Amino acid sequence: MSSTPSPEAREAARAAARWLTRMEFDGDTFDSAALQCWRDSSAHHEAAWQKAQRLRQRFAGVPASLGMATLDRQALTRRAVLKRALGVAALVPSAWLLGRALPLEVWRADLHTATGEQRSWTLVDGSTLQLNTDSAVDLDLKARRLELVRGEVALRLAGSTPLSVQSPYGLITVNRGEVCVYLADGDCRVSVLNGSAQLQPLRGPSLSLEEGQQVNFQASGAGPVRAFDVAQLGWRDGVLVAQDQPLGHFLRELSRYRPGVLRWDDSLEPLRITGSFRLDNTDRILTLLAASLSLDVHMRTRYWVTLTLRKKLA
């Protein structure tokens, strides 16, 4: 572990950090004489400056692609890693754990995914939980309760003990089987893949949902119950499925999985698209779209992409 730095070393580190950023920010106009003056004025200053140079060299020795992939990985914060270790016993056989007196923390966890990330967990009771891109839930297994904070969750119950899913617009009680809940822009959608569930919206009577049924609900209450197309939930298998879908609709869906900005011309909206696209590489999806629909993809950076109709050559 590191030793506690002295106040002088602390001050020097802060000042060195400022000099470094000033140097990088100012570029050619940087006053290097002033820097030299600062370095000469104290041994602490010079030591901090030398340490900063060593720091930069350490990074310089790492190939950018490997370094970024590793150090900028979907960084579970340490807290999240710990929670994962404690909260969700993916590594522990559930039969072993069941029936033992476990500390509360083992049954509770905050789980989340970043944009473009999908993740699944096996819970201590054997149920499975899958989070789609940019999603977060708070899980309290002891209370049989899950709160959907944002995004989309798929839940498959292992037994027949109900579990409730709290959303901002109502409470869903999953009796058994498998459900998907999606929360976006003031609207929540629950789909029952198999088994059954009960929805108590904020307003209006509660509804029973059976296999193959879906309902949207908002602050004002629930809409009509209807059948749904299971292809819409292809994300659970890592694919985005479109069946003769307007392109605008497809792109809005796709942009959920991409960090940054994805924009397109209005003229693209009505084009139709059909296909199954693997979500693990959304750049590739854009390339495929461009090829099959004659679009141009303008990437200012990976995070700023604009799609336009390809201009016809005269």
Added chain:
Amino acid sequence: MCDAVTPTEQSLHALYRDHGSWLEGWLRRRMGNAWDAADLRQDTFLRVLASSQSLADLQEPRAYLLTIGKRLLSNFYTRRNLEQAYLDALASLPEACAPSPEQRWLLLETLQALDELLDGLPPLVRRAFLWSQLEGLGYREIAERLQVSERTVKRYMAQAYEHCLLVDF
């Protein structure tokens, strides 16, 4: 110096004897693996030995051991998570660009050290810093990618530099 057992050693032995297997059991339940749990048990006691906490007046020894054990467990998973990301990244490199086996391990060690160095930085600060150090991006490009102002990037960078300079490496 001599064979006399110091009070610290004595209480460490007592701590180990009374709570060692309990701690290992706790770790094993979480890790599902006896070997890793045994290793972490040893590591936990090494940390106790290295710490300045006076063992004689430890009120709740198990709570204290758990605090250290949890931290080590967390590090263990962070490390495993990093290794996995590294192996995935290696696998996706074209054959010609892949480093030699020795380089691979050296690089992994460097990456682990850097990961620890950056631990505790907010995600955006960390990302801005990595873009700057690894990809050589300027503040303007970073600002564009993160959709923040250049001033903010400058602040992020200062925060990251200061953080790193305060860690022993």
